[in-house]
Amino acid sequence: MTHDDHGHGDHGHPSHDDHGHTSHAGHGSHSSHHTHDNDDFDWAAMADLLELEGETHSPYVRQALAELAQPTPRRILDIGSGPGVAACRLAAVFPDAEVTAVDGAPELLARAEQRAERLGVRLRTQVAEFPAGLADLGPADLVWSGQAVHHVGDQQGVLNQLAGLLEPGGVLAVVEGGLPPRWLPRDLGFGRCGLQERLDVAMAERFGRMRAELPGSVAVVEDWPGMLRAAGLTDARSRTFLIDHPAPLAEGPRRFVRGSLERCRQVLADLLDTEDLSTLDRLLDPSDPASVDHRTDLFLLTAKTVHFGTAPGA
Template sequence: MTKHAGHGSHHDTAHARHDRPAHGPHHDTTDLDWDVMGPILERNAELSSPQYQEAARWIAGLPNAPRVRRVLDIGSGPGVIACLLAAAFPEAEVVAVDSTPALLDRARARSARLGLGDRVRTLHAELPDELAKLGDADLIWAGNALHHMGDQRAVLAGFAGLLRPGGTVALVEGGLPPRQLPRDIGFGRPGLEARLDAVTADWFEEMRASLPDARRETEDWSALFTAVGLAPQGTRTFLLDLPAPLSDQARDHVVAEFAQRRDMLADALTADDLAVIDRLLDPDDPAGLHHRPDVFLLTARTVHLARRA
């Protein structure tokens, strides 16, 4: 299991925006070129850093927040969020947990560059099978990782068992699909992104059904927290609102997202929508993503908190 840092709604898992190629024990990632994918994941997570910094400040400022001495970043990817958590909780050791050695290498290199090498360490683990390997924690950050587990209730119960008294689980799940273009872009049928969302939702259901021990759950996270003995502590949603015109970094992110969605969803899209996406991806087309002035980036990530008594 890898959380690809950059986390948002489950719609995000269909593309490597953030940031993340969706994979885990049920996905074959042996053919991925991590020398290429790693920098993309890192760049996209950096783009989303303001959301995570705000979320971390919220957690740290809770009236009943415990002293945070050890943090588990579940599915850490290249370590962007792990380093942010280390900055937000200066007394804590942060453990970046992932199943991809190349991404853990990037996490170690990043923490060393930022002078956090003595406080951010990495742990290779396949979840949920190796939950017991993680050790206890005051804060467990699980960013778009839980939905890669077949039995989400059982994994939450496992998290609860790792928490020290007063410890917190921060679950990043839900939010809203990203928006990057106007509804009518001047060619093709209006509403392209809404249709992509619908196809992505079908993809997500197929992905969930294919997981080992897959179990359907109502996505009432407060109820699931309660069911595993944790006390819900609130939910907040954090926006990333980058209006047009975009920076080169943000524009590259949007282009990469559309390219990944085209690759993953091509068989489910109409010929007309594929033709529109191909035109959007054409670097020589003045109406494409590389040049059009109306490209923006709006995402919403939702964080659910629960506490062990």
Template sequence: MAPAHHHTHRHATGHDHGTAVDWGAQASHLESEADLMTPVYERAMAWLAREVTDPGLIVDAGSGPGVVSCLFAEAFPAARILAVDGSEPLLERARARAARQGVTDRFDTLTGELPTVLSELDYPADLLWAGRSLHHLGDQRAALTAFADRLAPGGTLVLLEGGLPTRFLPRDIGIGRPGLQARLDALEEERFARMRAGLPGSAAETEDWTALLTAAGLIRPRTRSFLLDLPAPATARTRAYVVATLAHLRDGFSDTLTPEDRTTLDHLLAPSAPTSVHHRPDVFVLGAYTVHTAVRPV
């Protein structure tokens, strides 16, 4: 089996991925996760700024609530930003964030399903960013070709896909059987596979992103990973994110967890227990996020 993604983004939501997901209902969790990941995005953009000179139009394909779109506006102060998403409630949040940041004069949104909505672009993109949105599209190969077609000559396609499982706790936390997060990862892999299989037009694809970018007609593929390292002791914001994520996992896997692991998660989420993630001093966030880029030939 091809290695699936490893992260809690959008999949640690307690939703059955055989059904349509209401992203609007998850807006605050998506937003808090993206805010927490800001150091990763900023380092990725600093790297991209050395690769991509003075982009005129940056498209954030699958922008969600616009956290990354607004970071692009900050990192590339001369660029116009277009946030594209299928969820109008999430794009409302994106517009509100752009207004708070004072960049509405060069910030637009486009509502519609990827990749077809990209045919509505008035201008080709100098940089098209797909941050963990591609794996929500059934035929990823066809979607990449559609993304590549919307690039200006010399334009850059950037995928955020893959990486390593995020960790919040040591292997042995003194409660239940050691290795809880590894077992949650295994359940997450199975759920991700079900989600992919249930997508319209789903096609199995080896997750060799470099090969897929090349097959889409792009050149000069590059890959780089960025670390999110929020060490213990956790800040209140980091702790709140860990609590929310573990709660989503407990709810999403309530039928498949072993009784022992369910009890452990209940204990970790008990607000008053000193050994819960609300209070324990060893809570952290450590994850690795991989960025793949390639360029449309001139």
């Protein structure tokens, strides 16, 4: 959902990104555990959260692009772009390139177009299902995909498809993994200590369930550089980038943390005990001085891992 994080906020086990980021890379391919086909789905609210997530995490995209040891790309695809935060960053870093944001949700691509206009960058958009529509996209010198691959049953298969979009010498950059976010002190002053670690466990269980239920789900050792090599790419490597917003949080990151916790409360209700649920309720009560809206000790610390591979033949 992202979804750039479609955001979509992924940590080592994709967690809060299942509110969105890449989901729309193919209505439900991002997130089989809820569908977006219903007419009353609130795309605007989801796009708001995805944009907040992308903006909160955005420094890592520029850092990742600085790792590229290739000539300036001429054609760039951001596959599973969501509302276009990373795509607009790509367009800003490579102003002479043709950058295309690709997603399965026209609603999110409209948001990407508005963002590009606001920022004064050149951006194309293309509606395509993920991964069914990939064959119509290539070729490109740089393919960026933020937290989309883990929403496809056959992860190696979709990496093979993404690698097939590259021009000789082109680079595939896949955002997967990293570290779970931390927002709060171990001791909140109420509830049981260690809430975040229990949220990690519950999210990991939920993510495992999501993966198992995907159509055509294939178990694979998630050695991402190894998977990129298996897709025929060379110079496969991983780099991890720290995202550090210290306390007290600015308004944007604070709203993103609130949205993430609201999502946790919504999707983990059956996996947490009553004490932890009531702790979350208190954290989300805007009238409570100890809520995330008012706490001066709220922070955001996480990490994003980007896996790079190069197409042979340059």
